[in-house]
Amino acid sequence: MIGELFFSSNGSSHPAYVLDCLGNLVRCSGEGASEALIPFSVELVSLAADLKNPYPWTITIEEVVSRIEFVAEALPQISSVYPGRKLQQAEHPFMSPGALKEELKLIDEAISIFPNLPAEQAALLRDKLGENGVFEIPYCSTFNAHIHEAVGDGIFVPPISYVSAGWMSHMKVYRKALIRSA
Incomplete structure (x- = not known):
């Protein structure tokens, strides 16, 4: 399930889906760290390989973009969150959030x-x-x-x-x- 397409943090709207530099689909939310290498990222949704050859349960880029297109008329701010109604590409690969236990x-x-x-x-x-x-x-x-x-x-x-x-x-x-x- 795709769920929310954007979220707000500190008065700004942010995309709930981005691609990492490897082409993996990543979910972001207000629960994520704004200082992360991929800001607000919380979960790897679909691997790049699965996006090329999706399983029936794979959430694809096309499904997310289709949802963006569907919602865009009712929510005009979606255009500012997804310029050109496309997913943004991050500069880093996604790494799962984890607690640093050592110095x-x-x-x-x-x-x-x-x-x-x-x-x-x-x-x-x-x-x-x-x-x-x-x-x-x-x-x-x-x-x-x-x-x-x-x-x-x-x-x-x-x-x-x-x-x-x-x-x-x-x-x-x-x-x-x-x-x-x-």
């Missing part, structure tokens, strides 16, 4: 030692970071300055490959992923 300094140290750990210890550390809402930046086939940093001469052509994992949470990019041309 930032400890998380930074864990991220810095991660590449040097044996596979078994790296898996344990990855799980521990995940418990703190810190995850590896998912693969993105195109350069995104918000989550990537180019190595070498800085000139590359798609596709890209990851040299070193990047790390982020719902609220912060801890370390950008190092990339180069594939």
Whole structure:
């Protein structure tokens, strides 16, 4: 079910649906953090892969846009929330909101030692970071300055490959992923 199309926070209207930089459909609400990398984001609604080949239960971009079109005549403010009656694309991938249990300094140290750990210890550390809402930046086939940093001469052509994992949470990019041309 699509539910609300927009919500208000501090006197401003915001879209209840956006696309993250990977093409995933994300739900936002007033319950989300305004300072999040995707402001007010609370839930991953549909994966980009599911949007390309939807299951019967998948909420698609077309369904949300159709709902926007249907409601637009009755609610004129929908045009300011969804310019051109399209979904906005965020600059970051969606990460689930999570409570940070450890100090930032400890998380930074864990991220810095991660590449040097044996596979078994790296898996344990990855799980521990995940418990703190810190995850590896998912693969993105195109350069995104918000989550990537180019190595070498800085000139590359798609596709890209990851040299070193990047790390982020719902609220912060801890370390950008190092990339180069594939």
